[in-house]
Amino acid sequence: MTEASVFFLRACLALLAMPIYLLWFLGIWEPFCKKVFFPFCLEKISSIHEKKTKKQKQELFRNLSDFKSPSxxxxxxEIGTGFGANFQFYPPGCTITCTDVNPHFQQGLLKNMNKNQHIxxxxxLVAAGEDLHQVPSGSVDAVICTLVLCSVRNVNGTLKEVLRVLRPGGAFYFLEHVAADHSSWKYFWQQVCYPTWKLLFDGCCLTREIWKNLEQANFSELKLQHISIVLPWTPIQPHIIGYAVK
Known part of the structure; x- marks a missing residue:
């Protein structure tokens, strides 16, 4: 588990993915990834992840109605709505603003909207988590973010925006994959896969310790749990789940 072995295996993986690195160098990969490859992969991964996390999400969102406004x-x-995998867990009658930095999810998103008419x-909005200027300050009761903080450009900037748009007493709900324990083989393989994985999956970072960002943010209350989601042949098994109150 030395730096030399990580570097060697990274190089081997990069050689296997050389055509993609070449397309990236030529400026072809990124638009193709955003429009075709990543939406396709996200749909497949989301369906597996959704089955694995259904019970955890049901429990996570169980108290969403507790954060209704006084009215x-x-x-x-929702930041990074993707295909709308979370819609089924939201309480009837709620109003949702969906955002994503990638606009190429429309077909799958509309499908889930049609399936979830209780919302x-x-x-x-096509918007990055770090820049939600189209959303007024203190205007929402809850912000939801699942499998998104791994790929935002600035985690602290995103959390700052979350706090801005939340009303006092509002809540931020999260479920994110994170770095494994540094002494584990899981972390070793996260380090090996990191550069190629990030290129393939539109900026997804495997080794972020997002719980530290949440602990350092200015939330008045934080309920956070470390869990493991069994996703075979992927380096994204360690997760955090919970919510934070403004």
Whole structure:
């Protein structure tokens, strides 16, 4: 588990993925990845992840209605909505604003919208987590973010925006894959796969310790749990799940 062995295995993996690195160098890979490859992979991975995490998500979102505004409304903002895998867990009658930095999820997103008519869909914004300027400050009761903080450009900047758009007493719900224990073989393989994985999956970082960002953010309360999701042949098994209150 030395740095030399990590470097050697990274080089081997890069050789196997050389055509993709070449396409990236020529400026072809990134638009293809965003429009075709990543949406296709996300749909497949999401279906597996959804089955593995259904019980955890049911428990996570069980108290969403507790964060209704004094008027009785529940306004949600989801960062990185993707195909809308979380819609089924939201309480009836809530209103949701969907955001994603990648606009090429429309077909799958519309499919899940049609399947989940218990929700009022306010609008879809093409926006990065670090820049939610289209959403007014203090305007939402809860922000949801699942499998997104791994790929944002700035985790702290995203959490700062979350705090800005939340009303006082609002909540931030999260489920994210994170770095494994540094002494484990899982972390070793995360380090090996990191550069190629990031290229293949639109900026997804395998070794982020996102719980530290959450602990350092200015939330008044944080409920966080480390869990393991068994996803065969992937380096994204360690996860964190929970919510934080503004």
């Amino acid at each position: 009785g409304e529940l306004k949600l903002l 009022h869909y306010e609008r879809f």
